[in-house]
Amino acid sequence: MEKRTEIGSLGEFGLIQRLSEGFVSHQPWTILGIGDDAAGLEANGFKVVSTTELLIEGVHFDLSYTPLKHLGFKVVSIALSDIAAMNAIPAQLSVGLGLSNRFSVEAVEELYEGIKLACEEYKIDLVGGDTTSSPQGLIISVNALGLVAEDQLVKRSGAKPNDVICVTGDLGGALMGLQSLEREKQVYLANPDMQPELNEKNYVVMRQLKPMARFDIIHDLKELGVIPSSMIDCSDGLASEIIHLCNASGTGARIFEKNIPIDDETYLVATEFSLSPLTAALNGGEDYELVFTISQSDFDKVSKITDVTAIGYMTDLPNERVLVMKSEQVVALTAPGFGPQ
Amino acid sequence: MEKRTEIGSLGEFGLIQRLSEGFVSHQPWTILGIGDDAAGLEANGFKVVSTTELLIEGVHFDLSYTPLKHLGFKVVSIALSDIAAMNAIPAQLSVGLGLSNRFSVEAVEELYEGIKLACEEYKIDLVGGDTTSSPQGLIISVNALGLVAEDQLVKRSGAKPNDVICVTGDLGGALMGLQSLEREKQVYLANPDMQPELNEKNYVVMRQLKPMARFDIIHDLKELGVIPSSMIDCSDGLASEIIHLCNASGTGARIFEKNIPIDDETYLVATEFSLSPLTAALNGGEDYELVFTISQSDFDKVSKITDVTAIGYMTDLPNERVLVMKSEQVVALTAPGFGPQ
Incomplete structure (x- = not known):
């Protein structure tokens, strides 16, 4: 039988600490990682772009056919895709989770495995994490920050006729x-x-x-x-x-x-x-x-x-x-x- | 009887547009507001700090005694309190909402009234918004960005004995x-x-x-x-x-x-x-x-x-x-x- 550790046995801060283990910093811009009230980014001459996604079980994903590890990878891709759309380079990620009591520590670790894979794939730093209880299902909020040089930012609004x-x-x-x-x-x-x-x-x-x-x-x-x-x-x-x-x-x-x-x-x-x-x-x-x-x-x-x-x-x-x-x-x-x- | 407009009658993008009306920019740093994939911030010589909060109905708030307008103000205060704790100045806010079909356009507008009041109180810019459906209740994700001068950043880790x-x-x-x-x-x-x-x-x-x-x-x-x-x-x-x-x-x-x-x-x-x-x-x-x-x-x-x-x-x-x-x-x-x- 697979091991099942109840989240309550670790406490919120213990859980975040356990989930954050093994994440390394890829970004020279990162000045603050997990463990302060906010994450930090140093941006000399760059513009900072930011995006937040809210993903809700039963609306955005179905865990009966979505492995948690894939889901972890996917939520990062979804947030970073918005950063790419600004012609920016991704830098930092923070993740908030709402967890119903159906989820064990091992389940959340699997989700974080996917997030870690994505952080390595995209060379970004996980800088914030937060868990809370949820009355029903899994809720994931992802915030990503990216950097873009002064003259490289691309908006939705610049298209011209004949482009x-x-x-x-x-x-x-x-x-x-x-x-x-x-x-x-x-x-x-x-x-x-x-x-x-x-x-x-x-x-x-x-x-x-x-x-x-x-x-x-x-x-x-x-x-x-x-x-x-x-x-x-x-x-x-x-x-x-x-x-x-x-x-x-x-x-x-x-x-x-x-x-x-x-x-x-x-x-x-x-x-x-x-x-x-x-x-x-x-x-x-x-x-x-x-x-x-x-x-x-x-x-x-x-x-x-x-x-x-x-x-x-x-x-x-x-x-x-x-x-x-x-x-x-x-x-x-x-x-x-x-x-x- | 109060007017009740179904959210479906506006569509997601129509709703966001309606909610975002009347928000003005307070921050010279803001380079991108609502209407692109990501929000943008220009930070010459400043560090950028970022924080995300996930708030779930039934866990973090009870709408039977929390007026939606107060809730809107409060979620901004909660996110910005983390920015204050870094000794930083608040700059930008983005809000993601998960809404069950119990909520009308008018209800969401009331929530946004409170968010707008808070933006004026704290002199910050709302730069992103996103709404999605929720199978149950109201889910709010708030991301805030702040700025802090190089030598003013305060972490949790700097306390010394006798302080x-x-x-x-x-x-x-x-x-x-x-x-x-x-x-x-x-x-x-x-x-x-x-x-x-x-x-x-x-x-x-x-x-x-x-x-x-x-x-x-x-x-x-x-x-x-x-x-x-x-x-x-x-x-x-x-x-x-x-x-x-x-x-x-x-x-x-x-x-x-x-x-x-x-x-x-x-x-x-x-x-x-x-x-x-x-x-x-x-x-x-x-x-x-x-x-x-x-x-x-x-x-x-x-x-x-x-x-x-x-x-x-x-x-x-x-x-x-x-x-x-x-x-x-x-x-x-x-x-x-x-x-x-």
Whole structure:
């Protein structure tokens, strides 16, 4: 039988101390780590960017198919993806946990294993931790700080008409991973002897369980000397992100169905579920790819990055946010977060 | 009947936009407000300090006696109290909300009214907001950033033997306010026609509902040219905070019952509840006063601040964390968060 240590046997401060063991500092900027009221960051000539995510069990994740270690990694990726979207370098992380009494010390340690892996992957410092009780389920709040040089900061608002709209990686996979995991859960609930059939869905499942913040692309752009005119990360689906960029920049956008990058496995799984792969890409969300715009003069340089696809361009018609279908039909982009339209 | 607007009728982004209206920028450091993936802060020659709080309905607050506007103000005070404890100046705030479908747009606006009041009181900028659904109750995550000059940062770890231990304001009041509100709730539940009897408990009730982060004291210390050797804010009770300072600084501490500041009303209400006012001060928590140490050479200067009380001194015996009673009996300080001892 696995060991189960009750959280009460350590106390809040004992738990935080135990969870924080083995985290090393990667960042020269860190002036204060865990163990003070606030974390500290020294920033000579850099701007500090900050983002907070709140993730709630039953809303943002389902622990029946999300291993705690993967969840730990994922929450860090989600927060850092916002830092990447500012063209910044990630520096510090702090994590607050609300824990119902269903969780043991060992369970929380597993979650922290994933957080530690992510801190090593992204070379960031865990500088704050806080645990509290929760009446129901697991609640995770993550705050990340990043740094960006004076002239490198990229906002949502800088896009100009005729700028090229680019996306990294491919889209829609995370939703297909979620659908696959949800179906296996239903199969398992109906018959607990069934083995999960996820062998041929490895790519989409990992898109859901272990997304990566795209600092590789931020690095490539820097190497090429390209600063995007606007940028956002793809957390709510491509359509939503394009609308955000247009709203902030006062531009319109035309994107082309034929150019939207969708992985073969995403396509196959969507077909299996009788879902449209295009809808998965436009409204699926959780892919954590970057959506950015560049001036046409930077286009040749950016074409050298293999994992970036040009999908359309900004226009000077602020009310035009459209998708040109393969059939050449033109349809308006819509996204749920914006409410009834 | 009061107007009730469903959150779904605005959408997530519409809600955030509506809530963020009327917030103005107080801080020259703010380079990015609401509307990008991350918030931004420019910090030339300053260190940036950051803190995150996670507050959960049913654990940290009870909406049956906490007006949403007060709650909004309080969550900001709680986060900023950590910034004060670093001897820093508060600059930016971001708020994440998890909302069950019990909450209307109007309810969330009331919460934001309190947040706005606090932003004006503390002269800070709201730079980020995020809302999500919650399966149960209200969940609030608050992140605050502050700035502190290179040589002004105060940690928990700098106390030396013989340093004087000081506290601001008075202690135990917030717990007595909570007890009073809890009793009125029980009375109301037993008989909804009863009117609350809180007239003579105004001070302790306000200690619970509307705590203040003590930047007035941070300012006084700066005026006097005094930098505390260590500091912490009093969120878990005096005993817990003294143990934290001792653990971080490698010192012991002797504090004196006769010096611990307790307001007359706190004393009276505690007596009424057959509770020990001393225990309320030592283990009550939520007073958000500052506990700090100064070298003896700074003692005369600090004595000029009317709302600061010297309660004891640090010793060179790391295992000695004791309270000297009025009876001259010496008892060990204990605090719940540290687990079984």
